Amino acid sequence: MMDYETLGERLAQQGVSRRAFLKFCTAMASLMALPPGTATAIAEALIKARRPSVIWLSFQECTGCTESLTRSYSPTLESLIFDMISLDYHHTLQAASGTAAEAARETAMKENYGKYLVVVDGSIPIGNPGYGAHGGVSFVDHLQQTVKGAAAIIAVGTCAAFGGIPNAKPNPTGAVSVSDLIKDKPIINISGCPPIPAVITGVLAHYLTFGELPELDELGRPKSFYGQTIHDRCYRRPFYDQGKFAKSFDDEGARNGWCLFELGCKGPTTHNACATTKWNGGTSFPIESGHGCLGCSEPHFWDAGSFYTPLSAPTENIATVAAGAAVVGAGVAVALSAADRAKKRRAQQAHEKMTVKDL
Amino acid sequence: MSPPSNNLKDIPIYTQAEEAYSVGNIRALLAEIAARLEKLDENGETGMIDLNSLPFSPGEYEQLRQILGQGEVSARIEAIGPSEIIETHYPGVWWVTHYNVEGDIVADMIEIARLPEIIKSQPEDVHAGLERLKAQLN
Numbered sequence: 001m002m003d004y005e006t007l008g009e010r011l012a013q014q015g016v017s018r019r020a021f022l023k024f025c026t027a028m029a030s031l032m033a034l035p036p037g038t039a040t041a042i043a044e045a046l047i048k049a050r051r052p053s054v055i056w057l058s059f060q061e062c063t064g065c066t067e068s069l070t071r072s073y074s075p076t077l078e079s080l081i082f083d084m085i086s087l088d089y090h091h092t093l094q095a096a097s098g099t100a101a102e103a104a105r106e107t108a109m110k111e112n113y114g115k116y117l118v119v120v121d122g123s124i125p126i127g128n129p130g131y132g133a134h135g136g137v138s139f140v141d142h143l144q145q146t147v148k149g150a151a152a153i154i155a156v157g158t159c160a161a162f163g164g165i166p167n168a169k170p171n172p173t174g175a176v177s178v179s180d181l182i183k184d185k186p187i188i189n190i191s192g193c194p195p196i197p198a199v200i201t202g203v204l205a206h207y208l209t210f211g212e213l214p215e216l217d218e219l220g221r222p223k224s225f226y227g228q229t230i231h232d233r234c235y236r237r238p239f240y241d242q243g244k245f246a247k248s249f250d251d252e253g254a255r256n257g258w259c260l261f262e263l264g265c266k267g268p269t270t271h272n273a274c275a276t277t278k279w280n281g282g283t284s285f286p287i288e289s290g291h292g293c294l295g296c297s298e299p300h301f302w303d304a305g306s307f308y309t310p311l312s313a314p315t316e317n318i319a320t321v322a323a324g325a326a327v328v329g330a331g332v333a334v335a336l337s338a339a340d341r342a343k344k345r346r347a348q349q350a351h352e353k354m355t356v357k358d359l
Numbered sequence: 360m361s362p363p364s365n366n367l368k369d370i371p372i373y374t375q376a377e378e379a380y381s382v383g384n385i386r387a388l389l390a391e392i393a394a395r396l397e398k399l400d401e402n403g404e405t406g407m408i409d410l411n412s413l414p415f416s417p418g419e420y421e422q423l424r425q426i427l428g429q430g431e432v433s434a435r436i437e438a439i440g441p442s443e444i445i446e447t448h449y450p451g452v453w454w455v456t457h458y459n460v461e462g463d464i465v466a467d468m469i470e471i472a473r474l475p476e477i478i479k480s481q482p483e484d485v486h487a488g489l490e491r492l493k494a495q496l497n
Contacts, residue, residue, distance in 0.1 A: 012487070016439065017438060018481035019481050020438035020439045022476070023438050023440075026457060026477070027457060027465035030467075036466075036470075037407050234414075235415065276411065276413075277411070282463060282464050
C-alpha cells in the first residue's frame with residue numbers, strides 16, 4: 001500500500017530528531033545557494049510537505065546517474081532524499097520486477113494523477129522502437145504514457161537532458177532528449193555526465209519546499225547550480241588571468257597547479273557547480289586533480305572537438321590569428337569560443353539521425 | 360622477498376603537503392566576519408556565512424582555520440553523522456561543520472551568535488522527549 005504521509009510524520013516514525021532534520025536543511029540550503037539562515041524556514045516547509053510520488057524511468061543510460069545519487073548504503077543526509085519522496089518505480093532500486101513493478105507504477109500514476117513527478121535518465125531512441133523497450137512497450141511509448149499525469153519531469157543527466165553519448169555522432173539509434181519529445185509538461189534538465197548528486201537532491205528539496213521548480217536557464221537547467229561557468233568559480237582563475245598555463249600534463253606549470261586552458265579545459269564554456277560543490281563529498285573536481293573540464297553538462301559535448309584542444313585553437317580560417325599563437329587574454333579566448341560554438345551548432349545539424357525509413 | 364600484496368590496505372599512501380598560496384580570499388572574508396560581529400556586539404543580531412560556496416585556493420582554508428583559531432568551547436553533535444562546532448579565538452564567532460555518516464562535509468559555516476542554532480534543543484524534540492519521560496514515569 002502506498003503511503004504518502006507528511007515528511008514530519010515519517011521522520012518521527014524513524015526516530016530522526018528535529019535537530020538532525022535541521023542539519024539536513026542546513027545542508028540543503030547550502031546546496032541550493034540560499035542564505036544559510038533560511039534552513040529553519042526550509043525545515044518548517046518540508047516538515048509539512050506531503051511526500052510526492054516519484055516515478056523514475058530509465059532509458060538508454062549507463063546507470064551512472066542512479067549511481068551518482070545512491071553512493072552509499074548507510075543512512076546519510078543524502079539518503080534522506082528518499083524519505084522526502086515516495087520512490088514508487090525505479091528499475092535498479094525497486095524490489096519488484098516484471099508485471100508487479102509495472103502494476104506499482106500504474107497504481108502510483110492513478111492515485112496521484114496530476115501530482116506525481118517523473119524522473120528520467122537516459123536518452124530515448126526514436127530510430128526504431130526495437131532499440132529500447134520494457135516488456136514489449138517501446139521507450140518512446142513508455143515515456144509518453146507515463147508523463148500524462150505528471151506535475152513535472154526531471155531529466156537527470158546529459159543523456160536525458162540533451163541526448164548525451166547515444167546521441168553523439170553518428171547517433172545510430174536516433175537518440176533524443178526528453179524535451180525533444182515532451183512539449184506540454186514542465187521539464188527541468190539536470191545535466192552532467194553524471195550530474196553532481198547534490199544537485200539532484202537540491203532540486204527535489206526546492207520543489208518540496210517551494211512547491212514549484214526553481215528558476216531555469218535557457219537550456220532548462222536550474223540557475224542556482226548552472227548559472228555560472230566552471231571558469232567563473234575556478235580556484236585556478238588567478239593563473240589564467242596572469243597568463244600562467246600548463247603546456248603539457250607533467251611539466252613545471254602542471255605541477256605548480258597552473259591553469260589548464262591550453263590542455264583543453266572547457267571550463268569557460270561549461271555551466272555546472274563542480275568548482276564549488278566538487279565531487280565525492282567535496283574532495284576534488286577534475287581541474288583540481290590536474291585534468292581539464294570535459295564540458296559534460298553542455299549539449300553535444302562529445303562532438304565538440306577534442307578534450308585536449310584548447311577552446312582558443314583556431315577552428316575557422318581566422319586569418320588574423322596565427323595558428324599556435326599564445327593565448328593573449330580573455331577577450332580573444334571568448335571570441336574564439338563563440339566561433340567554436342558556431343562550429344558545434346553546424347556539427348549538430350549535420351548529425352545523421354536514423355529514421356525508420358533508413359532501416 | 361614476499362610477493363606484493365593485493366590487499367588495498369597494504370598499499371602505502373604517500374601524501375605531499377600542498378604548497379599554500381593565497382589569492383586574497385581570506386582578507387575579504389575576515390572583513391565580513393568583523394562586520395557581522397559588530398552587529399552582534401551592537402544589538403545582538405546574528406549572522407551566518409556559508410563557506411561551501413566561497414572559492415578557496417589550497418592552503419587558504421587552513422589559513423582561515425589558523426587565523427580564527429580555537430577558543431574555549433568545542434561541541435560535537437551526533438545526528439545522522441557528526442557535526443563539529445567550535446568557538447574560535449573570537450567569542451561569538453563559531454565554526455560549524457556538518458558531516459554525513461561517511462565523513463564528507465555537507466555544510467560548513469561561520470556562525471556569528473552567542474550560541475549556534477544547531478546546539479539549542481529544538482522545541483519539537485523537547486515536546487517529544489517530554490512525552491517519553493511522562494510515559495516512563497507512569
